[in-house]
Amino acid sequence: MDEKESAFLAEYDPRDYPPVAVTVDVVALTIRAGVLHVLLVERGRPPQQGRWALPGGFIRPGEDLPEAARRELAEETGLAPRVHIEQLASYGSPDRDPRMRVVSISYLAFAPDLPDPRAGSDAASAAWHPVSRPPELAFDHARVLADGLERARAKLEYTPLATTFTGETFTISELRGVYETVWGVPLHAGNFHRKVLSVPGFVEATGHSTVSGGSRGGPRAKLYRAGDARLLHPALLRPAEQEGTR
Amino acid sequence: MDEKESAFLAEYDPRDYPPVAVTVDVVALTIRAGVLHVLLVERGRPPQQGRWALPGGFIRPGEDLPEAARRELAEETGLAPRVHIEQLASYGSPDRDPRMRVVSISYLAFAPDLPDPRAGSDAASAAWHPVSRPPELAFDHARVLADGLERARAKLEYTPLATTFTGETFTISELRGVYETVWGVPLHAGNFHRKVLSVPGFVEATGHSTVSGGSRGGPRAKLYRAGDARLLHPALLRPAEQEGTR
DNA sequence: CGAGTTATTCTCATTGTGAGATTATCTTGA
DNA sequence: TCAAGATAATCTCACAATGAGAATAACTCG
Numbered sequence: 344m345d346e347k348e349s350a351f352l353a354e355y356d357p358r359d360y361p362p363v364a365v366t367v368d369v370v371a372l373t374i375r376a377g378v379l380h381v382l383l384v385e386r387g388r389p390p391q392q393g394r395w396a397l398p399g400g401f402i403r404p405g406e407d408l409p410e411a412a413r414r415e416l417a418e419e420t421g422l423a424p425r426v427h428i429e430q431l432a433s434y435g436s437p438d439r440d441p442r443m444r445v446v447s448i449s450y451l452a453f454a455p456d457l458p459d460p461r462a463g464s465d466a467a468s469a470a471w472h473p474v475s476r477p478p479e480l481a482f483d484h485a486r487v488l489a490d491g492l493e494r495a496r497a498k499l500e501y502t503p504l505a506t507t508f509t510g511e512t513f514t515i516s517e518l519r520g521v522y523e524t525v526w527g528v529p530l531h532a533g534n535f536h537r538k539v540l541s542v543p544g545f546v547e548a549t550g551h552s553t554v555s556g557g558s559r560g561g562p563r564a565k566l567y568r569a570g571d572a573r574l575l576h577p578a579l580l581r582p583a584e585q586e587g588t589r
Numbered sequence: 590m591d592e593k594e595s596a597f598l599a600e601y602d603p604r605d606y607p608p609v610a611v612t613v614d615v616v617a618l619t620i621r622a623g624v625l626h627v628l629l630v631e632r633g634r635p636p637q638q639g640r641w642a643l644p645g646g647f648i649r650p651g652e653d654l655p656e657a658a659r660r661e662l663a664e665e666t667g668l669a670p671r672v673h674i675e676q677l678a679s680y681g682s683p684d685r686d687p688r689m690r691v692v693s694i695s696y697l698a699f700a701p702d703l704p705d706p707r708a709g710s711d712a713a714s715a716a717w718h719p720v721s722r723p724p725e726l727a728f729d730h731a732r733v734l735a736d737g738l739e740r741a742r743a744k745l746e747y748t749p750l751a752t753t754f755t756g757e758t759f760t761i762s763e764l765r766g767v768y769e770t771v772w773g774v775p776l777h778a779g780n781f782h783r784k785v786l787s788v789p790g791f792v793e794a795t796g797h798s799t800v801s802g803g804s805r806g807g808p809r810a811k812l813y814r815a816g817d818a819r820l821l822h823p824a825l826l827r828p829a830e831q832e833g834t835r
Numbered sequence: 836c837g838a839g840t841t842a843t844t845c846t847c848a849t850t851g852t853g854a855g856a857t858t859a860t861c862t863t864g865a
Numbered sequence: 866t867c868a869a870g871a872t873a874a875t876c877t878c879a880c881a882a883t884g885a886g887a888a889t890a891a892c893t894c895g
Contacts, residue, residue, distance in 0.1 A: 363648070365609045365681070365692050402609070404690065408681040433679045433694045435611070435654040444650065446611050446692065448679045516842070534884065536843065541882085555892080561841025562891035576829055577882070583822055762873075780853065782874065787851085801861080807872025808860035823851070 364445045367411045368399030368484065370431060370491030371420070371452040373471065374508050379524050380471035381488060382460070383478070384419055390441050391481035397488065398469065399447065412450035419460055419469045426454045427507045431491050439483050451491050453507040475527075499525055501578040503545055506569035512549050514564035515539055516557075526581055538579055544572025609690045613658045614645030614730065616677060616737030617666070617698040619717065620754050625770050626717035627734060628706070629724070630665055636687050637727035643734065644715065645693065658696035665706055665715045672700045673753045677737050685729050697737050699753040721773075745771055747824040749791055752815035758795055760810035761785055762803075772827055784825055790818025 371382040383395040398419040402411040409428055416422055428450050435446035460469035472478060474492060477485070498504045505521040506513070519535045539545055546567035553563045617628040629641040644665040648657040655674055662668055674696050681692040706715035718724060720738060723731070744750045751767040752759070765781045785791055792813035799809045 363609060363611045365611065402681065402692075405683045407683060408679065408692070430678055432676055433654065435648065435694065437651045437653060446648075446654070446694070448681065448692070448694075514842085531884070531886090532842080533844075533886085537845095538883085557841055558893075559840050560838095560891085560893040562843080564842055580883095582884095760873085777853070777855090778873080779855085779875075783876095784852085803861075803872055804863095805871050806860085806862040806869095808874080810873055826852095828853095 362443060364440075364443055365402050366399050366445055366447045367402060367408060367415060368397040368447050368449045368487060369412050369416050369428075369452055370397060370449060370488055371416055371426075371454070372474070372491070372495060372508075373454050373456055374521060374524050375456050375471060377520065377524055379474045379492075381474050381477065381491075382416075382420060382469060383472050383480070385468040385470075386481055394481040395472070395478045396481040397449070397484045399449075408448055409450065412448075412452070416452055421460070422454070426452050427504075428452045431487070431494055434483055434487060436483065447487075449487050449491065451494055453495070453504065455508055455510050496526055496581070500580055501575050503569055503572055503575060506546070512551070512566040512568050514553060514566060515546075516564060518546070518567075522579070528582055530582075535579075542572065542575050542577065542579070544570040545575055546570050609692060610686075611648050612645050612691055612693045613648060613654060613661060614643040614693050614695045614733060615658050615662050615674075615698055616643060616695060616734055617662055617672075617700070617703070618720070618737070618741060618754075619700050619703040620767060620770050621702050621717060623766065623770055625720045627720050627723065627737075628662075628666060628703075628715060629718050629726070631714040631716075632727055640727040641718070641724045642727040643695070643730045645695075654694055655696065658694075658698070662698055666703065667706070668700070668703060672698050673750075674698045677733070677740055680729055680733060682729065693733075695733050695737065697740055699741070699750065701754055701756050742771055742827070746826055747821050749815055749818055749821060752792070758797070758812040758814050760799060760812060761792075762810060764792070764813075768825070774828055776828075781825075788818065788821050788823065788825070790816040791821055792816050 369382070373380050373382075382398055384398050386392055386394050386396050398415050400411075400415050400418075402408065406414070409430070412428055413426070416426065416428070431449040431451045433446060433448045435444075437444060439445060439447075459471070474488070477488065479485075480488065495504070499522055505518055505525075508521045508525075509517055515536050516532070518539060519530055519532065522535070523530055547570045549566045549568055551566045553566060556563055615628070619626050619628075628644055630644050632638055632640050632642050644661050646657075646661050646664075648654065652660070655676070658674055659672070662672065662674070677695040677697045679692060679694045681690075683690060685691060685693075703717070705717070720734070723734065725731075726734065741750070745768055751764055751771075754767045754771075755763055761782050762778070764785060765776055765778065768781070769776055793816045795812045795814055797812045799812065802809055
């Protein structure tokens with residue numbers, strides 16, 4: 344009972360409590376040359392000096408959570424603040440940072456082939472790394488990255504998220520490429536084509552086509568843009584993993 | 590640039606930063622008499638005195654996030670710590686609490702018909718409220734509750750979550766009742782029956798039946814228990830809302 | 836120009852779904 | 866005790882969705 348009393352008192356001056364730091368970390372994903380990449384920054388100082396970590400930092404007074412995530416991303420990459428961003432999860436294990444109690448709210452960001460992190464930016468060294476074999480990550484960031492990847496893979500199924508990885512217009516094949524890259528599995532081209540066009544609001548025709556065929560041949564492909572659907576019905580389900588079911 | 594510098598410095602003493610409090614809030618759901626209820630506590634002091642709020646409180650040093658959520662739930666309800674709990678989302682708008690910067694990590698809890706909050710517990714008054722017409726909630730808790738409900742509804746589709754609302758064993762009709770209550774729509778009994786039994790690992794037969802028929806007649810129903818599936822394939826999709834698609 | 840590649844469309848068998856009907860087993864109330 | 870109404874568990878049937886494979890046509894490259 345007195346525990347609760349002290350808690351109530353603490354509401355009036357949280358400084359009585361051991362300090363808790365709140366940070367945002369961003370799992371920024373992009374596709375470059377057909378490979379899914381995540382943005383990482385190299386830590387310039389202890390702890391975990393020299394290790395790679397997700398871009399992130401402390402929230403500022405008066406700054407909302409998604410705002411902080413966008414700012415951190417912009418600081419590391421010079422990225423325009425128009426990237427799609429969404430909250431992923433929060434991590435607050437007492438010993439996840441050796442210095443102090445740190446609660447981190449992670450965000451997931453997607454964008455079409457992002458530029459290299461700008462030189463002279465805040466991050467001493469920021470770079471895109473293939474998610475398939477990332478370097479050893481600081482703190483619990485490997486877990487955060489894994490959670491982010493799973494979220495991204497799942498959201499491809501029932502949202503038009505894939506279109507945020509493409510340019511303004513795209514071909515069905517490019518869209519299929521996004522799915523194949525993120526899911527890491529080849530898809531049946533014909534069935535994928537049929538499926539995408541049958542989902543209301545997923546894509547809409549532009550009436551134009553690519554100016555030339557693919558680099559290795561094939562006809563010119565029709566160009567589409569993202570439609571107005573926010574959820575896909577029916578969803579594009581991943582090929583069932585044998586035992587992923589259970 | 591100097592912003593970043595100060596941020597790096599601050600890593601070594603977060604007390605230099607304006608204080609941030611971290612709390613956990615719990616959206617605890619149960620089904621009583623065929624109605625979905627959420628656990629609320631009445632605030633005993635300003636701000637928002639007299640308003641209802643989600644149970645929750647400050648995290649303690651050395652305490653993990655889910656641990657804090659379980660503790661808060663136990664303090665308010667006397668509930669055994671075995672309730673299914675999962676992280677929902679985090680809320681950190683700068684002005685969500687007038688006293689100070691508060692970042693709240695919300696958790697979602699499910700359990701079969703929970704007992705009434707125990708008298709003499711920490712909460713001056715805690716009670717179950719139907720989610721269909723909740724009282725006016727403090728802070729941004731209406732939003733948190735709404736997010737929790739949507740999450741629960743969505744998870745019924747592709748996880749065996751519904752079985753956490755039932756007892757150890759249950760009939761298919763009871764399971765259907767959970768779906769109907771949470772989704773708020775009537776379901777086709779025959780199709781639901783077929784579907785549940787066709788999903789591998791969703792339920793497994795106990796070999797027993799209820800000792801008597803339903804209160805209004807009908808044969809004795811077979812009893813099942815939760816199976817070992819963690820995901821449902823194929824999923825039990827909600828009846829498509831006309832324009833929910835877009 | 837010929838080979839190889841790709842976009843797009845079809846076919847067909849199989850599975851999953853919605854709606855409705857059937858049958859047998861209970862409870863309740865006359 | 867029996868008739869009426871309710872419910873559990875199956876089944877039918879039409880239709881939508883899916884996976885696999887094939888066909889066709891339009892390109893690129895050497």
